[in-house]
Amino acid sequence: MAMLVLEGEVCLCALLFPFLCPSLVDAQQYFLPLKWPRECGPREFFSSTEFICRPCGAGQQRAANGLSCICKPGYRLFRDYGGANITCSACNTGEAVTQDGWDCIQCGAMNSSTKILSNGKCACHNANEILVERTQNGKLLNQAGCQLCDAMPMAYTWPNSERNLCAKCGSSFIISAKSCDCSDLTVADGLCFSSSASVDARIDFPLLSLPIAVTSSWFAEHLLGARLACQNFRNTTACQALGNMCVMAMGSLRATSGPCQILLHIGTSSTGSHTNNIPTWPVGLPWIYYNHPTLPGDTRPILEAMALPNTFSTWDTQKRRLHIVLAKYDIQGNFLGYGKADGGKLQLCSDTASRIDSAYIFGTTYRQMCSISISVLQSHFPEPTFFEPFLEFEQNGQLHLYALPVLNLNLHDSFGTFINQGSDRRRWVLMRRFLLVDAVGGLGVPSSHLLRFVSSLSIFVTLVPGETLGRIFPPLLSLRYSEIDLETAGSDSMVQVSFSVDYSMKQGENQRQTDIALAVLGSLAVLHALQKTVSWRRRQGLHLLDLPSVVNFLIFFAGLLANVFFLVAFGTGLYWLIFYKNQQQVTVLLPSEQEEMSFVIYVSCALGLKFLQILHLLIFQTSVDIFFLDWERPRDAAEILAETSQTSMSEGARAKSTISIWRTYFVANEWIELQTIRKLSPALHILLTIFFLQVIGFENLALREPTPSLLPPLDTDAACWSRILRFGVCTSVWIVLGFLQIGLHSLCYERFIEDKIRQFVDLCSMSNVSVLIFSHCNFGYYIHGRSVHGRGDASIDEMYTNLKKEEENRCSCRGLLPNADVQTFEVATSINMRRRFEAINQTPAVVVPARLNGQALGVVEQNIQSYHIMNRFLSAFIDHAYKDMDYIVRDKTTLEKVLDMEIQEPLDKSLFYNDPRHSFSRVLCYGHSSTLLLFEMLLFCVVDLASQDLVLAAVITYFMQAAFCSIWQSLGKRNLAKKTLVDKRFLI
Known part of the structure; x- marks a missing residue:
């Protein structure tokens, strides 16, 4: 009973399954068993329409390809519709299947030359016989017989490859054996040769990586025949095949009996003429070698x-x-x-x-x-x-x-x-x-x-x-x-x-001209470096040759040599950019990639030398002696009483009589901000360069393709870049944009919006603070900031009143001399003045800790005392209070301006040179904008030449200049706190 219930449940599930899970039933129809043709049995074939193995019919077996059936030996075809759809019928005992497989036939008497092979077909015993099964009109004979081919003169026939027809034998058999039978002679590649023609032929295939060879099946089968046919009969195809085997052997001459040596031997033993009078091209032989391989000579x-x-x-x-x-x-x-x-x-x-x-x-x-x-x-x-x-x-x-x-x-x-x-x-x-x-x-x-x-x-x-x-x-x-x-x-x-x-x-002439340019400009660089060294020594007050002089000469020369390398590289790039891209008849070509390496070395050397110059500039600007001279004086009691309308001074009034330090701190912070400003924006300049090179398409002018186009031609998009053209394009765009930005900044921005250098000079005047900068021991710059109103610590009413007076010319000029507006000077100090300055400045400033204690208070008092002594000394010096340390004001001569060197030495009196051009910017990045621009350009170009990636070059250049700017400000702030005796905690 339980079994009946179970069977009923199974039947019910089977009936309900298609309705409960229709998707699984449908999917099952697309599942096929994986079956490979090789897995089919000997009496099975693989059905390519069903992808399964099917059995062959009676009297059949699987074909060699495994995809159909054929009749077994002893069976003939009765019906054939292709594939497995055939019908086979067995032949009678003693009968064989005809060659075409459709009939049965007797192979003749036992003493005849015919025999039955294992495949159930008749065959002839002798090699020079053909099997005859039908008459000429196709009627089947009663018995198969063998017909002897006539291999002797006048006939020269021999069984064909299917041994069913007597065909004319080859010419090599006729010539060598005078018969179609070459059993006693040499057969090579289907050709017959005399025994004396059998010579050695290497069938080795030389390897490229090792001095050994492997045996080549192709050479073993065809080399000897090709040699003999080419040598004996000048067979065109055989000679060409022999030449091909020489090429397959890489033209190697190592094997004495290799295809190349064989070909050369046939050519040299030929007494005929040469094709087109070319010695290495004998008539009838392929032209394999352009020049003689054993005696190549100059190519x-x-x-x-x-x-x-x-x-x-x-x-x-x-x-x-x-x-x-x-x-x-x-x-x-x-x-x-x-x-x-x-x-x-x-x-x-x-x-x-x-x-x-x-x-x-x-x-x-x-x-x-x-x-x-x-x-x-x-x-x-x-x-x-x-x-x-x-x-x-x-x-x-x-x-x-x-x-x-x-x-x-x-x-x-x-x-x-x-x-x-x-x-x-x-x-x-x-x-x-x-x-x-x-x-x-x-x-x-x-x-x-x-x-x-x-x-x-x-x-x-x-x-x-x-x-x-x-x-x-x-x-x-x-x-x-x-x-x-x-x-x-x-x-x-x-x-x-x-x-x-x-x-x-x-490119020999171009390289020679480049070498001449380097030699000439390099010599000028040496002379200029000597002149700069002489100027530096005079400003340092040196009279004897010493190690610092040699070091500075090398640094000056490095910077100038960087300029030389850049000028030569830029001129080279510009030359090729103009003449290569602007030619109709192609008369000049770019240097090769190997020849461009010297150019890349020039650019790399320029970058390395310019980097040394920038490091020297960084050390130079962050180690100058600088002092802020405060002209402010305490107000007397009468002024305070007049301002406060009181009859006696209170404690608050007495506190008001002290001098405020905030003006000096404010000027010092403005100087820090001024240290890294430039005549252009590096970030904007880099963005504009990328825009013009990649977006506008100037980069495409650097392709090694003679037609000038900002868009790459569609049919030359596989052309590669030229380093010389790439440098020429990048530097041209960089320089044009740089000078354009500097020109707009100088002519428009500084004139109509703001001029930070002039604003700083004005700030010094309004703050009643002068700035003395010593870039060298005996040379520096002076910004005269003494207020024409006598006081800089003024209320807002007094400030506006003073400015109105200046606008209406109701006060004196701001200059150092009476009725003069020049406030900036180049200073060449006398020995006495410099000694006095160094004596006061011997006590170095000490960094004050964030929290004051007893020891820290002593440090503060020491710094304050040094500050007041230096301030009084410099104030007296400017006011001509020291007769032994006096100075005179004059203009620089034209020669001194050109050479940037003071010809007259300040022996007794210091010299103040009028400087309306604000040359004190030389101790700022502002005064070296072109040098920084050149360094960043070289860095950009070197990275681009190495990576062929403009964006990567732009990113590296931007972060490099940002890092230099940060370091510049940090070191400048440290030097300012040390040299000006201004507390570093008040420097922002």
Whole structure:
């Protein structure tokens, strides 16, 4: 009973399942069992329509491919509709199946020459017989018989490969054996030769990486036959096949009986003439070597002796392309015809048609690199195709071809040396024929399998120098091969391949002019550095040569030499930018990437030397002696009583009579802010540079492509960058934007909005504070900030009243001299004044701790006392109170302004030079805006040349200048607190 209930539940579930889970039922219909054809049994075939194994019918067995059935031996076809839809019928005992498989036939009497093979078909015993089963009209004979072919003269017939027809035997059999039977002679590659023709032929396939070789199946099967047929009969196809095997062997001369040596031996033993009078091209043989491989000699007559008649232009669409033509051969030596190199014939990397064909636009340096799988190489090149390159040109209305040389970098000489990898052109062996991929020659015995491919193919084009027609020397194809063992590497392994086109011309004259410019400008830099050193020594008060003088000379020279390197590099970049991009007939070409390395060295040296100059400038500006001279004096009691309208002084009034220090602190903080201001905004300048280079497209002018365009041409988007052009474009944009920004800042911003340098001078006057700066021991700058109103600590009413007086010219001028407005001076101090200043300044300022204690109060009192002594001394000095330390005010002579050097030495009196140009900005970044601009430009360009990334260069340059600005302010603030005796806690 329980079993019946269970069976009922199962049946109910089975009935309800399609309705409860319809999606699972539908999905089940798409499930297929995985079955491989190799898993089918010997009497089964794999049905490609059902993806399952099906049994073969009666009297049938699986075909070799496993996808259909065939009749078993002893069975004939009765019906055949393809696949497994056949019907087989058994033959009677003693009968065999005919060759076509449709009938049964007796094989003749036992004493006849016929026999039944294991496959159930008749065959003849003798090799020179054919099997006859039907009459000429196709009627089946009662018995199969054997017919002897006539191999003797007048007939010369022999069974064909199917042994059902007597065919004419080859000429080699007729000539060598005088018969179709070559059993007593030598058979090679299907040809018959006399025994004396049997010579040694190496069947080794040389490796590229090791001085060893593997046995090549292709060479073993075809080399001897090709040699004998070429040597004995001058068979064109055999000779071409022999040349192909020489190319497969990389033109190697290491094996004495290799294909290349065999080809050379046949050529030298020939007594005939040479094709086109070329010594290395015997008549009837392929032209494999451009120059003689055993005595190569100098290749310059081949590469540089003759200028091709082609003229190239950047504007004419017909004359702006390299028309390279390829003669093609298959591996058997058959000529496949001519074809243009366009369309990627020489490029293994796949790409768009425009990118591929842009390789042959004249003057465009082209680079293409990719990773490609081994399976793709095998599928695209199952057998190698051999090429001979030509350059097409027109002369007198007739098209001609010029044979181009090929430099195989993997060619071995007889000693196993890669002679073509050296720079000595006298040892180069140039070839004519090459291949791209070889998947046949490396098939070895018993199991080696090497795949050889071109890993690098370069076309070098050299322009004829000193011409205006745009002619070239014969281009050179340079190839480097690599090989991979397919036994160890999978078919999905990736290999790197590259293709490039390089243009060059002799740059000796340009390099000589560059060297002359460096020598001349470098000599001027030495003289200028000596002049600056002399000026520095005079300002330092030195009379004897010492180590600091030598160090400063080297630093001055480093900065000037950086300018020299920059000027030469900038001139070079600008020259190529103008003349290379503005030519119709191509007469000049850019230096090669190797020749550009000297240019990169110049720019890098300029950056390194300029960096030393910036470090020196940083140390110089953050270590100057500076003091804020306060002219403010305490008010007397009468002034205080008059202002307060009181009859006696209270405690508050007495406190009012003290001098406020806040004016000095305010001027000191303004000086700190002034230290890093410049005539341009670095961030804005960098943004504008990136905008013009990348957004507007000036960067595209740096392409190695002779047509000037801000937009990259669609057919040259694979062109690479030129470092020289890139530097020329970047520096031109940088300099133009820099000087434009500096000019707008000087002419517009400072004149109509604000001039921070003049504002600082005005602030000093309103604060009644002067500034004395010593950049050198005996030289510095003075800002006269003494108020014409006698007081700077004034109320708001007094301030406005004083300003109104100045506007109405009801007060004296602000200058140091009466009726003079000049407030800034260059100061050359006497020895006495400097000694007195240093004596007072010997007590260094001590940093006051944040919380005062007894010891800290003593430090504060010491600093205050030193401040008051220095303030009184400098006030008295300016007021001519010291007769032995007096000074005179004068203008600098024109020569002194040009040389930036004081000719007159201040022996007894100090010299104050009127300086309306505010030269004190030299101790600020403001006075060195051009130097900083040049350093940032060099940094930007060097980073860009190294990375080819403008954005990265911009980011690094911005953060570098920001870091320098932060360091500048920090060190400047520290020096200001130390030298001015102003408490650092009040410096913001």
